[in-house]
Structure formats: C-alpha cells, structure tokens
Amino acid sequence: MKKLLLGDFAVARGAWEAGVHVASAYPGTPSTEITEELARFPEVYSEWSPNEKVALEVGIGASIKGARAIVSMKHVGLNVACDPLFTASYTGVNGGLVIAVADDPSVFSSQNEQDTRLTAVSAKVPVLEPSDSQEAKDFTKLAFELSEKYDTPIILRLTTRVAHSQSAVELEERKELPLRPYEKDIPKYVMMPANARVKHGVVERRTQKLSEDANDFAINRIEEGNKDLGIICSGGVYEYVKEALPEASVLKLGMVYPLPFKLIEKFAKSVKRCIVAEELAPHIETMVKAAGIQVEGKNLFPLEGEFSAKLIRERILGEKPCAACANVPARPPVLCAGCPHRGVFYILSKLKLNVLGDIGCYTLGAVPPLSAMDAVVCMGASVGMAIGFDKADPEAHKHSVAVIGDSTFIHSGITGLIDAVYNKAKITVIILDNRTTGMTGHQNHPATGKTIKNEDTYELDLAEVCRAVGVKNVRTVNPNDLAETEKAVKEELAKEEVSVIIAKKPCVLLTKKLYNGFKVNEKCKKCKACLKLGCPAIVNGKDGITIDVSLCTECGLCQNVCKFGAIDGEVK
Amino acid sequence: MNAKYDILIVGVGGQGTLLASRVLGKYALDMGFDVKLSEVHGMAQRGGSVMTYVRIGKNIASPIIDEGGADLILSFEKLEALRYRHYLKEGGHILYSTQEIMPMPVVTGAAEYPKGIEKELPGTGVDALALAIEAGNSKSANSVMLGALCKKLGFDREKFEAALISCIPQKTIDMNKKAFALGYAAA
Numbered sequence: 162m163k164k165l166l167l168g169d170f171a172v173a174r175g176a177w178e179a180g181v182h183v184a185s186a187y188p189g190t191p192s193t194e195i196t197e198e199l200a201r202f203p204e205v206y207s208e209w210s211p212n213e214k215v216a217l218e219v220g221i222g223a224s225i226k227g228a229r230a231i232v233s234m235k236h237v238g239l240n241v242a243c244d245p246l247f248t249a250s251y252t253g254v255n256g257g258l259v260i261a262v263a264d265d266p267s268v269f270s271s272q273n274e275q276d277t278r279l280t281a282v283s284a285k286v287p288v289l290e291p292s293d294s295q296e297a298k299d300f301t302k303l304a305f306e307l308s309e310k311y312d313t314p315i316i317l318r319l320t321t322r323v324a325h326s327q328s329a330v331e332l333e334e335r336k337e338l339p340l341r342p343y344e345k346d347i348p349k350y351v352m353m354p355a356n357a358r359v360k361h362g363v364v365e366r367r368t369q370k371l372s373e374d375a376n377d378f379a380i381n382r383i384e385e386g387n388k389d390l391g392i393i394c395s396g397g398v399y400e401y402v403k404e405a406l407p408e409a410s411v412l413k414l415g416m417v418y419p420l421p422f423k424l425i426e427k428f429a430k431s432v433k434r435c436i437v438a439e440e441l442a443p444h445i446e447t448m449v450k451a452a453g454i455q456v457e458g459k460n461l462f463p464l465e466g467e468f469s470a471k472l473i474r475e476r477i478l479g480e481k482p483c484a485a486c487a488n489v490p491a492r493p494p495v496l497c498a499g500c501p502h503r504g505v506f507y508i509l510s511k512l513k514l515n516v517l518g519d520i521g522c523y524t525l526g527a528v529p530p531l532s533a534m535d536a537v538v539c540m541g542a543s544v545g546m547a548i549g550f551d552k553a554d555p556e557a558h559k560h561s562v563a564v565i566g567d568s569t570f571i572h573s574g575i576t577g578l579i580d581a582v583y584n585k586a587k588i589t590v591i592i593l594d595n596r597t598t599g600m601t602g603h604q605n606h607p608a609t610g611k612t613i614k615n616e617d618t619y620e621l622d623l624a625e626v627c628r629a630v631g632v633k634n635v636r637t638v639n640p641n642d643l644a645e646t647e648k649a650v651k652e653e654l655a656k657e658e659v660s661v662i663i664a665k666k667p668c669v670l671l672t673k674k675l676y677n678g679f680k681v682n683e684k685c686k687k688c689k690a691c692l693k694l695g696c697p698a699i700v701n702g703k704d705g706i707t708i709d710v711s712l713c714t715e716c717g718l719c720q721n722v723c724k725f726g727a728i729d730g731e732v733k
Numbered sequence: 734m735n736a737k738y739d740i741l742i743v744g745v746g747g748q749g750t751l752l753a754s755r756v757l758g759k760y761a762l763d764m765g766f767d768v769k770l771s772e773v774h775g776m777a778q779r780g781g782s783v784m785t786y787v788r789i790g791k792n793i794a795s796p797i798i799d800e801g802g803a804d805l806i807l808s809f810e811k812l813e814a815l816r817y818r819h820y821l822k823e824g825g826h827i828l829y830s831t832q833e834i835m836p837m838p839v840v841t842g843a844a845e846y847p848k849g850i851e852k853e854l855p856g857t858g859v860d861a862l863a864l865a866i867e868a869g870n871s872k873s874a875n876s877v878m879l880g881a882l883c884k885k886l887g888f889d890r891e892k893f894e895a896a897l898i899s900c901i902p903q904k905t906i907d908m909n910k911k912a913f914a915l916g917y918a919a920a
Binding site for chain 2: 489
C-alpha cells in the first residue's frame with residue numbers, strides 16, 4: 162500500500178519496520194516528527210530526552226544491550242551529542258544504532274547552517290542521505306543493517322526539504338527482532354586509553370573497508386545519460402538535478418561518507434564534464450579532488466542556502482534568473498497574538514535592559530518593536546552569557562537579564578545556573594515557562610509531568626530545582642500581569658546575588674479555544690501605546706487602531722497598557 | 734487536469750497552509766497521481782510569511798516549485814499573493830483571500846501595506862474571512878479557500894471534501910463543511 166508520508170514520518174516508519182526497540186530524541190526542527198511518529202507505535206519504547214547528549218547515550222546503552230535504537234536531532238543538536246558520538250564510533254554497536262540528523266540549508270528554523278557531513282567525517286561515522294520519503298524509509302532500514310554489519314553507528318542525514326516534504330511511500334510490515342545477545346566486553350565497550358588506542362585503528366580500517374565496499378552498494382548508482390555532462394549528487398539535490406537536467410548522466414550517492422572512490426573515478430572518466438552538485442560545504446568535492454579525480458563544484462554553486470532545479474539550470478546551463486519578487490513589506494515571524502512571553506519582553510523593552518537570550522519561540526522577542534534581545538547563540542547559552550556579562554562588568558547585572566524557556570532550561574540551562582551560584586555571579590534569570598516545548602510544536606518535557614506518550618510521570622518543579630542548586634531568590638509571576646512582572650524584575654535586578662523569576666503561563670496555542678476577539682471602542686486616542694506590544698492582532702490602519710479578530714486570543718495585554726479603557730472584551 | 738500541475742500555497746504562519754497542502758496531497762494521491770508536497774515548520778510558522786509547494790502529476794522529481802513555474806497560487810492573504818506573484822507561470826491563476834493581515838513592519842509604522850494589490854493579481858479574490866465568520870469562525874477561512882479551489886480546478890467535490898474531512902478534528906467538521914460550501918459557491 163502506498164501512502165503519502167512526510168520524510169520524517171518515513172524515517173519513523175522505516176525504523177519501525179526494521180524492528181527498532183528504542184527511540185530517543187530532543188525536539189528540533191526539522192527532525193521532531195520522527196520521534197513524535199515513533200511514539201505512536203506501541204512496540205517501540207520512545208522518549209523525549211532532556212537533551213541530545215542524553216538521547217544519544219540512551220541509544221548507545223540500548224544498542225550495547227542488543228536493541229536496535231534510533232536517536233533523532235537537528236544539526237545543532239548533534240553538536241550537543243558530539244561527545245558520546247565520537248566515542249560511540251570507537252565502541253561500535255551491538256544492536257543497530259542509527260542517528261537521524263536533519264540539517265537546515267537556508268536556515269528556515271535554526272541558529273546556523275552547519276553541515277552534518279563534516280561532523281560525521283570528524284567522528285568517522287558513515288552517512289546515508291535519502292532523496293525523498295521512499296528512500297528515507299528504505300535507507301533507515303538499510304542503516305540498521307549496515308550498522309550491525311560494520312559495527313558502527315550510522316548517521317542518516319536529512320535536510321529540511323527531505324524531512325518536511327511529503328511523497329508516496331510503499332508501506333511494509335514490521336519485522337520483529339529479538340534483542341541480540343549481550344556479553345560483557347571490556348576491550349570493545351570500555352574506552353580507556355589502552356582500549357581506545359586499539360579501537361582507533363579498528364575504526365580507520367572499518368572506514369577503509371566501507372569505502373571499498375561502497376563501490377558495489379546499490380544505493381550508490383550511475384544513471385547513464387548524455388556523456389557530455391555528468392553530475393555527482395545526493396539527497397534532495399538529486400531531485401533538483403533530475404528535474405533540471407533530465408538528459409545528463411548522474412552518479413547518485415546514497416552514502417556520502419565514506420565515498421566510493423572507484424565508482425566516482427569510473428563515472429568521472431565516462432563523461433566530458435563532471436560536476437559535483439551539493440548544498441552547503443564542498444564535502445564530496447574536496448574528498449574527490451583529494452583522491453586526484455578532476456571535478457567542478459563550488460566554482461559554480463553557492464556555499465550557503467538550499468538549491469533548486471532553477472539554480473541548477475542557472476549555474477550549469479546559464480539560464481537567466483527570474484524577475485525579482487515584488488517590492489513588498491517583509492513579514493518576519495513574530496510572537497503569536499496572546500503569547501505569554503510578550504508581557505515579559507514588553508517589560509524588558511520598557512526597562513531598556515540588556516537581554517541574553519536563548520533558543521525557542523521567545524527568540525522572537527528580538528523582533529521590532531520589542532527588540533528585547535542582545536545575544537542568542539545556542540541552547541542554554543543565555544545563563545552562561547549573563548555570567549560573562551557580570552564578570553566582565555561588575556555593574557552589568559543591574560541592567561541585564563538572561564531569558565530562557567522551560568524546556569531549554571532543562572536542556573542545558575541548569576548547568577549554567579549551577580555555575581552562577583558556585584562562582585557568585587549576581588545575575589537574574591527569567592525562565593519563560595510556557596509549560597511546553599513551543600517552537601517545535603508542543604512536545605512534553607520533564608516539567609510538564611507527561612511523557613512523549615502522554616503518560617503521567619514525575620513533574621520536575623523548576624522552582625525547586627533552582628533552590629536546590631543554591632538560588633535563594635526564586636519567585637513565580639504571571640507574565641500577563643505587567644505590574645507584577647515589572648516589580649519582580651526591578652526587585653531582583655537590585656539584588657547582589659543570583660535570582661530566578663519564573664514567568665509561568667501556558668503557550669496560547671495549547672488552549673485550542675475559538676475566540677471572538679476584543680474590539681477597540683470610541684475612547685481610543687490613537688496614542689499607539691498598544692502598538693509597543695508588537696501584537697500581530699493590533700492593526701494600525703486607515704480606520705485607526707483596530708483588532709484583527711481572526712488573530713486576537715483575548716489575552717488582555719492591550720487592555721493592560723491602554724490608559725483610556727479603549728479596548729472592550731473580557732479576559733476569561 | 735493537465736499531466737502536471739504545480740500549486741503554490743502561501744499565507745501567514747498559523748493560517749492553515751499546511752492543512753490545505755495535506756488535503757490537496759491526499760486528494761491527488763487518492764485520484765491516482767504522483768504527488769510531492771513541501772512545507773516549512775518551526776520558526777517560519779510563527780506569523781511569518783509561509784509557502785508550501787504542492788506538485789501533482791505522473792512522476793514528480795523535485796518537491797520545489799521554481800519561480801515562474803506555478804500553474805496556480807492559492808493565497809490566504811492578499812499581500813502574500815503579491816509577494817509570491819513571480820512564482821506564477823505565464824497565463825497562471827492566483828486564487829486569493831482578500832483578507833489583509835498587517836505584517837509587523839506595517840504595525841510599527843516602518844512600512845505601509847501596499848494599496849491596489851488586486852490590480853496586480855491575475856486571478857480571483859474571495860472574501861474568505863467574511864465567509865468563514867458566516868460559517869461559524871474565522872479559523873475556517875482555509876476551508877473556504879479550499880472550497881473555492883475545488884470549484885476553480887474542477888475537482889470531484891465529494892472526494893475533495895472527503896479528503897478535507899479526513900484531515901480535520903471531528904468537532905469542527907460541520908463548520909468546515911459549511912465554510913467549504915460557501916467558498917465553493919464564491920469562486
């Protein structure tokens with residue numbers, strides 16, 4: 162039976178069909194849906210881990226114990242998981258271990274545009290790269306087989322366009338597998354110097370053998386066409402090449418590390434002009450050139466952004482770019498109408514504070530008119546950066562705060578907070594506790610008290626955690642109560658020690674209510690105070706200030722800032 | 734329908750472009766076509782400008798529609814129709830909601846919402862917001878637009894509506910069916 166599947170769902174389906182036992186992940190666009198989907202299968206143990214490092218360690222443990230395990234994350238999540246990754250490459254596996262990593266060319270929803278293939282080369286972990294949903298499923302199954310055959314974790318590399326495109330997939334049944342027998346094996350699994358030294362050699366020979374064997378892998382295939390032009394490509398780019406250059410010869414690489422050099426050499430020699438078309442880094446091109454094979458590549462193509470069939474035609478056939486788009490006002494993403502973070506950022510903006518930010522919906526606090534953010538780097542970085550501000554300038558703590566989401570705080574903010582207390586920093590941390598992992602589409606986490614399967618579990622108390630690490634000043638506020646929030650921020654900034662303010666209110670999208678929306682009445686003086694909220698539902702149009710009822714969620718923040726009682730409606 | 738049909742769905746994050754693409758995809762697959770959809774999730778979805786590609790045909794390679802390649806643009810907002818107009822093929826059609834949602838630069842006064850957009854758009858405008866409110870709630874505007882699309886492309890109404898119903902929560906079916914019918918009549 163064929164079904165239309167999202168690339169991520171196809172990975173999940175492939176893992177399920179391959180008899181996977183354990184799935185772990187931390188949510189991250191565009192990888193989140195893999196584990197969400199796996200959680201629907203009763204045969205698979207699945208979990209949201211607090212971060213990618215723990216997720217991978219769960220996968221490694223499951224693999225050593227004989228289970229098939231899949232661990233999913235976005236490209237920057239792999240940075241967090243690099244520590245276990247680099248050494249799991251040495252230990253190898255027992256049950257197959259697949260790490261699905263989704264890159265984000267064009268940076269649709271990330272903080273950078275890094276290329277996972279380069280990380281994989283450093284970690285010496287093989288990489289498969291599917292082109293569409295059918296391959297996403299097939300390659301996932303193959304990855305488990307290769308993992309067990311070659312005794313290595315395998316990275317399944319996706320990109321946004323493959324992870325978040327839907328195409329038809331032939332569904333098959335699950336093959337139930339028993340756990341592989343576990344035997345204690347100190348030289349294999351205990352990576353102390355004497356063993357690691359030996360294992361490094363094993364890893365190098367494994368890579369060499371895989372590179373050799375890959376010349377005969379069916380997923381690395383030559384599609385013969387016109388001999389004047391040959392394109393080497395993989396993943397989503399293959400689809401663009403097939404569309405743009407249907408006549409060209411193509412070498413499609415299903416495994417992009419290690420590379421099948423004999424096959425590549427044969428292909429390059431068979432065509433007059435050989436071009437590597439790859440998004441982001443010149444990963445294939447550099448290796449192929451180092452092997453002494455002449456190809457073109459980044460002399461034609463950009464190092465940033467995702468490709469398209471149009472781009473391939475432009476760069477190879479010299480086709481002219483299309484007329485530019487109409488010159489219209491930009492529409493950047495913004496905090497949703499009714500977002501509980503808005504109240505906090507309104508106050509931070511009003512008080513003109515330096516804000517060390519973090520990764521999540523609330524990064525949008527940086528967008529005008531709030532513009533309440535000074536720096537955003539990576540998950541959990543807000544707390545450490547605030548300590549740095551404080552240590553660089555002893556007065557900084559009086560006018561700076563760290564803001565971090567509930568899920569991000571658990572992911573990697575806690576360690577920063579321990580540092581703050583331990584090293585006597587004077588910082589104020591605001592935990593924006595919207596009771597969910599918002600940006601990635603509402604996943605549970607340890608402080609929601611629910612597992613990925615929505616089962617009840619211990620609900621981590623964020624205030625207790627903060628007190629337990631030694632924070633004396635911990636208070637909780639309702640961020641939609643602007644007066645209370647402002648008072649809390651001012652009071653905590655004045656203290657010469659660590660403070661945590663938990664701004665607690667559930668994400669507005671969690672309440673699936675239908676709203677009628679508030680209305681502006683005749684008392685409006687057009688003072689525009691409400692526009693400073695940066696609420697997308699408040700419109701400053703030809704009819705004066707109005708409220709877009711299709712967006713308004715009746716949060717009441719605008720009533721809170723209006724001095725004239727010009728907004729009708731009741732906060733329920 | 735031709736052997737290949739490329740539909741670009743655009744709008745403002747949160748308006749339901751993803752749902753629309755899934756309904757279209759399901760319908761096309763049910764009708765025996767190959768189909769590829771491509772969507773954007775995450776940060777871009779939060780009230781930002783969003784686009785979703787729907788490619789229907791015999792054998793679809795790329796999931797992306799290039800500039801100048803769309804047979805039809807389905808837009809949930811007027812300014813977004815203008816923003817992506819250059820994706821339209823010569824002789825293509827834009828089916829757009831006349832709803833205006835102010836982008837943040839307009840709200841803050843840094844830019845103005847363009848006037849006379851309708852004159853720049855080769856196609857049909859539908860007052861989806863008013864019809865959605867008539868159907869029960871403004872959130873059903875995407876079903877209004879899907880009804881209009883169904884009519885415009887001469888799809889099998891019963892099957893298309895079934896595809897819609899399979900993609901939405903049970904309790905909103907009546908409202909969405911009403912919205913669909915109003916959109917169908919308006920196109």
